[in-house]
Amino acid sequence: MSERTSARTDLARLGFGDSARTDELLSELEESTGLGRAALLADVVAAADPDGALASLARIARRDAEPVARLFAHAQGRRAMWALLGGSEGFGAFYLRHPRELDDLVDAGTALPSRQELTDELLDAVGAVDGFAAVADESAWVALRVRYRRLLARIAAFDLLHPAPVEIVPSVAARLADAAGAALEASLAVARARVAGGGAGVGLFPHEQVAATRLAVIGMGKTGARELNYVSDVDVIFVGGADDAVAEELGESRVIDIATRLAVQTMRGLSGVEVEPPLWEVDANLRPEGKQGALVRTLDSHVSYYERWAKSWEFQALLKARPIAGDSELGEAYIAAVQPKVWTSAARENFVDSVQRMRERVTEHIPAAEVPFQIKLGPGGIRDIEFTVQLLQLVHGLSDEGIRQRGTLEALDALVSEGYIGRADAAAFAHDYRVLRLLEHRGQLRRLSRTHLMPDDDDALRVLARSTRLADSGAGVFAVWEATKREVRDIHVRLFYRPLLSAVAALPAEERALSTEQAHDRLAAIGFTDAAGALRHIAALTSGLSRKATIQRHLMPVMLRWFADGVDPDYGLLAFRRISERLGDTPWFLRMLRDSSAAAESLTRVLSGSRYVGELMEWIPESVAWLDDPDLLRPRSGRVLQEEARAIQSRHETTVEAMRAVRALRRRELLRTAMAALLTEMTIEQLSASLTTITEVTIQATLRAVRREVVPPQDAALDFSVIAMGRFGGAELGFGSDADVMYVYEANGIEPERAHNLALQLVAGLRTHSEDHRVPLDLDADLRPEGRNGPLARSLDSFAAYYGRWSLSWEAQALLRARGIAGSVKLIEKFTELADRVRYPAQVQLQDLREIKRIKARVENERLPQGVDPARHLKLGPGSLSDVEWLVQLLQLEHGARVPGLRTTSTLHALAAAQEAGLIPESSAARLSDAWRLSSRLRSANTLLSGQTSDVLPPDRRKLDGIGRLLDYPPRSATRVEEDYFGATRRARRVFEKLFYG
Template identity: 80%
Template sequence: MTTERSQSLTHLARIGFSRLAEADRDLGELEELLALERDALTAPAARSADPDAAVSAMTRIARRDARALRALHADADGWAAVWALLGASSGFADFYLRHPEELSHLVAAGRSLPTEEELRASLLESVDAEDGFAVDPDERSWVALRIRYRRQLAAIAAYDLLSASPVDEVALVAARLADAAGAALEASLCVARARVVRGLPGTGRSPREQVAGTRLAVIGMGKTGARELNYVSDVDVIFVAGADEAVLAEAGESRVVDIATRLAVQTMRGISGAEIEPPLWEVDANLRPEGKQGALVRTLDSHLSYYDRWAKSWEFQALLKARPIAGDRELGDEYVRAVQPKIWTSAARENFVDSVQRMRERVTEHIPAAEVPYQLKLGPGGIRDIEFTVQLLQLVHGLSDDRIRQRGTLEAIDALVAQGYIGRADAATFSHDYRVLRLLEHRVQLRQLRRTHLMPERPDERRVLARASGLAESGEKVWELWEKIKREVRDIHVRLFYRPLLSAVASLHEEERSLSPAQAHDRLAAIGFTDPVGALRHIASLTTGLSRGATIQRHLMPVMIRWFADGVDPDYGLLAFRRISERLGATPWFLRMLRDSSGAAESLTRVLSSSRYVGELMEWIPESAAWLDDPELLQPRSGVALQEEARAIQSRHASIEDAMRSVRGLRRRELLRIAMAGILGTLTIEEIAHALTTVTEVTIQATLRAVRREVVPEEDSALDFSVIAMGRFGGGELGFGSDADVMYVYRANGVDPQRAHELSLQLVAGLRKHSEDHRVPLDLDAGLRPEGRNGPMARSLAAYGEYYRRWSLSWEAQALLRARGVAGSTKLIRAFTELADDVRYPATVDPQGVREIKRIKARVENERLPQGADPARHLKLGPGSLSDVEWLVQLLQLEHAHRVPGMRTTSTMDALRAARDAGIVAETDAQRLADAWRLASRLRSANTLLSGQTSDVLPTDRKKLDGIGRLLGYPPRSATAVEEDYLGATRRARRVFEKLFYG
């Protein structure tokens, strides 16, 4: 006996029982009560979510009515259904314990779902409805209705639980649950009519003719309206009153509304009131106008008046799912038709998108902290994240596209992806995860037939959930699935729900959403396009066709056109966008990024309409658009990373031409990255200068390595050669379009001196040749070398030393103040730096040399300005501009750097700060010099970015000046402000310069 019992318990454990001793005892009792063999009893147990609970419930039911269970066993489908229901739901166990006779209706259960017509007919039959009135209006009708409803609910649940793939049946099951709710309300309304005619307590008596002629439409809202209801959920409704003309004439509107209100109250009581049979669910009418404070029932005109004058944005979002579910269908349809236009224009309200986003956040904020990890519905990554995202997309894009005006969430997702508003991958994930979340919600509600949206905390309950849903093998696995879905849903929700495109689309004027060609031409001209014909041509090229890309472009274009129009040069921006779009072709990430990212589309329009420099580079490097979707990708790369990439490039290419082509590509790409970041305001002028200097250094270093490999043979490899950065390059202060001032130095190291000189000149020639880039020129300017353009292009270290000892002029010592080695032999660079330090940081300064520097500065101002140029507008040589600040700082360095270590720097701004800290320059004076220098530097770079061409003159053209100002962060139409700011800053700096330089 012990062995047999052990085998029996093992078998029970194998088919899913966990409380083996209790189960064995209950099964033994069942065998006696039903006179059935154990194997016959437990045949369907393996498919039961909680076999222990199922057999315990059967035992209790059998004690009360064994015949009902025994009769059901004869039907295989019914027997499987009772195991499924009682194993998944203690609520159904309680129901069948109260009404064991209802078990007979499980015969053939699970094979199919009842239809909407069958549900309605069955529930009306339960109250003996005739012509809209129940025959017997007392409380027994409500009890009968509730029992019949639960019979139908059991049929739906049995089909759901026994389905081979319940996740695929979620939509159909939810639709039937909504149909059942509508049918229950219809039956309860029939009872209500009879009670009002009879004048039962709490109803107030009215003549049958008036009650029959009073029209009451029950509008399903939320999940009920969308036919995606839960097993146990509040059923949101709105009541609309009307009447036949005869009744309206006889009784008047107020009497009709009074009757309709009493009907509504009794209808709700029949579903939710306290009776012998427990309530079905809460009928919630709080979505009505004015909520709980408003009238329960209104006429159609009263509803419409409210929506026109007082309704808030969330109320239109709620109306998205409105559907007649009971009562007068004609009136209900009329209500829905009347509110539809209001729903689909609500997104045009001011701050509509923000209000919806904030409402979702408030929902999350009000969840008790302890519940957040378990909230299937309201928590982050839960059902509401999907629903709010889908509804917001619908409401915004549904302004002009009626193809996405769906009630149901899943149908709406399908429509949104079909019309290109969301990507296929995101839609597939949303659709699948929504079904899974709804299935989990269904199963936790079935457990006790109680309204809940919480994942179970206890491991044994999670195990039951895993078995009931069929989604996982264990409780741990179902929790892991839940965590995974939360992450997926939250990620997509945040990307789509907070998509800036939504606010932009919602705020479009009606005429911008749909224009005829003639209207579009006029509109484009009005918002700032100077060539509207060309703009229309570009728009047509982007949006014509049936491809998914063209579909997405059609959605994007109305908003992007407005963004382009807000830019400096809308015509060029749109042209560049077309070219980039054509270059990227069918690349899926590009349009998906513009549609879905957190601001890439607007950023792209901004950089393209602000800068020809960026637009021309992006045409060559269109994949750079992806950087706009990730702030990290817009950050300049470090010199180490660029060096590693440059070395890797050179190791892959055998020929110098191929290697340098790739190095030029690297430089263009990094210049573009810095330019985009600068335009978008993520880099300061100092960070831009540092990044541009780093890119230039890496380019020269890579070029020198490649050229040296070609020029210097093995036997002459002892030759040292270095590139010395000068001017703004040496100071790490390059701007867009700046030349790279350099000098070249070599050391023979045993190589024949003449041979060393010849090789050095070949290295210089190779550097100049292979660094050329017609698209983004890199001019290696050696004009600051000793003797200027008349001096040798390259000198040995010894020759430099000899020259500076014997022949150098004061300006050459001054030029050395920004000398810094950037490429080639590090030993040679150190030696040259030591030589330069002796010259540029003298212990005493020759007064004659100082006078010569001042004389040269005055001559530069008079002679080097371009003919006809306005000195006040010259950013480099004008009064108070770059040269004034730099010459003054360099003079101070020559005079004081020997005793002030902080001034021994190649950086103008660092040297100025050190002079201020040492008390050489007053705080106010230093600030004025720095302000002028920074503004002039920014204006030079902005001028280059705007036009794609280098210029040192502040434009007089107001449009260009305004464009430069926009790049510097000024508001539109700030040409005068830019001009005045620059002239004011340089005027103040000039006064400081004259006081300190000449004084």
């Protein structure tokens, strides 16, 4: 082997990837520093990324080789330098800007700087004396930022060189928070000097007034808990004030004005754009009223706000609050005033919603592509741990002061000491927390930038493995991360949900992790309104020695979490108990619960999301099996249902028996469609088509059974048909929709009066045997000629005579959606020919169009239920279903004769045809279509949620959120649902008024 080849092999053993480039850079450094290659490579093993470290070192030496050469003379400094440059391109950029800062690394890495050392150093950087910096121009901020990064390098060197980095995560995070507090203190000193006249164009107040103004900086979140990252927003709240004599002399408004200017300048000193890059963002948005509120308030103003206006989440945000800079006495007074309110917030009525909002806010904006790499916000990430610990604190801290800690790890220790969680679970959770925080820290060190993502390339993962010492390879560190995420999710269940079982199961006292009262509090905290009832259901499901109880005990903690994430956890758990009792020890049910987590989760989703589904599943518990097979959830075709209905009738001799089976068929298929709507991507057109098909098959089967009973053989020539009208005729049914119909017959030689009587008997039989108390089917014939005053059934000749001589414009309009769906095919064809002549006239009369417009205006004024906000009515409200349908029908009446595409019973098909024919602009058609679809979806979702039919968008926020969840909105979207609906209907109404009345 040649000498050159051997040298490159040695470089590879040291961790270098590009040996040719490495050789080149080492030669360059040998020349610029005067050091030999052996000296240069001493301690390079401390670098997680030797190639990156060497490249940074070469760039620094090109600018100034002296400090590089000096540092190599000190073994500890050399190790610190390799560790920093090999773990952070960001520090490489810092030392490139300021090469002589390398001198500070001589003894770095042996210990963390103390809190006092951090404060003294940063105040010294700005020359602070008695709270005022010696220099008030931008140079002071530059000096502050450079000194901060010098100190940050000391912390990072200690972190990167430590043999057990996982164990020191809490100490490192605490020092980072201390450094942030010290930086704020120093920046405040510069701010005082600037506001007191030391900065051009800034100084507005006399020195003595600025000195007399008190400003406390309260650290929130990770800063307050001393759990800060290397690069993270520093959340703060500012409290201003002055001694009584000063406040009386200057006036409160002037004191707050001075304090506000101090706060602004303090933030600018750390976050503003200067020659030296910003340190991090100072975020004051957790203050009262957020971005809209005053940046600085007095203590009394803060207290007044929290007593009168604050929401529960604002108290929970104060859980980690701590004075970190400024006037310490004022800061402590603030904490003393607000901290008690944190723990009483758990007793508030809206506690559950506020906690859930806190959890959801952190995940709702994660891009889908980032979810698999999110260390902080993703499933099994840091926020899962923090949320679990915080929620346990809030639930039990109301009555137990022993667990009122700021820090996550300290709180875990306290929860163990007070007996709320087991030591093994807490130890594992704490270790996972440190691992995740270490991964996050190393990611941020890489470029000294804010990130919470795992790297997705092999080189970066290899560097991460070396810098964390968690694994020997990139694949290994990724595997560690994946395993940690899984364990975090599992421990979350164990810590929060599983102890609930011990409060209700028949376990020895020493095995009880929670009292019944504590279990009650936990259930309330995760979203159960009737926590006592939930405890009873859990006891009924999990008590005993049966195989079913054993499986339920294992599964219940996970299912409780799924129920808690649903719309109505209480109803979901109740329905699950009832279904479990109905199915008993059915083997397939127990096997599905045990082996198919996806099916079990889907079951909790449909039960907690829809009373309509839950009530039907209680009657048809075997439908649970559909959740384990996607094919079984797919709505069945009309042909398949028709064949089954005919088979049913062939097996039953009496109409009563046959119709009982047909009603069961209808209920089953309605349930199948409802479950598919909740669990699959189903369009409103597909949903309407399925519901329409089910209704058609039911009416067809009912008519066959009734005709067999009512019409004797000698009258078999009688033709009878059912004509679908309205949304039924348009194949646009939703859940809870009536079935609008008309009945037509043809005597075919039978004596007219007898034929009419037989037809009425068929109608009566249809209405009687289609009744279903569980899922009503209302056959509404009010759209027949003469409305409620007209005969229920007419002969075809009677229809023809009436439409030829007496029909009103609204009756021609009603025929636009007439479609034969049951009975004699020949008679349906004849009726359709008659209807076409009426609904698609060659020339429409102007007075008929005026009459339709007059009736529409009257409907808007008279048909709306009293006391209902018109804007919330999904059917008759402005811009909703009625507006779109009436406009489309007006176009059909006017142009149907010459535009074939308008001759359809479907609203959306007719709308598309009108656009294609140039009768309506594309943008207008889109607005009408959007409003119609959204109104239809909301109408069905309303019924699915409550199990009751309603045409009104509920004002109740919880119901609105539930409706939104059914339509795939994220949780807490009640306002967004309203805004989307009001916006869509407002736009549609403008189009309607222009084209209908204009």
